[in-house]
Amino acid sequence: MxxxxxxxxxxxxTQSTNSFLLSTHPELVDVSFWKQxxxxxxxxxxxxxxxxxxxxxxxxxW
Numbered sequence: 001m002x003x004x005x006x007x008x009x010x011x012x013x014t015q016s017t018n019s020f021l022l023s024t025h026p027e028l029v030d031v032s033f034w035k036q037x038x039x040x041x042x043x044x045x046x047x048x049x050x051x052x053x054x055x056x057x058x059x060x061x062w
Contacts, residue, residue, distance in 0.1 A: 004029060 008029060012018035027033040040047065050057065 004031060004034065 008018055008021060012021055022029065037047070
């Protein structure tokens with residue numbers, strides 16, 4: 001079983017990456033964020049999260 005408290009240590013192997021992740025995306029350890037995401041998915045609303053801004057995506061380079 002997966003618990004929210006395991007999320008950051010699973011992704012971050014060092015304290016510096018852990019601190020960076022939590023400073024830039026604190027919502028990832030917020031239970032209400034994940035409950036809202038579940039509700040959105042149940043309603044058919046799927047969020048698309050891209051790792052790069054639109055201008056930097058490969059589709060614009062070919």
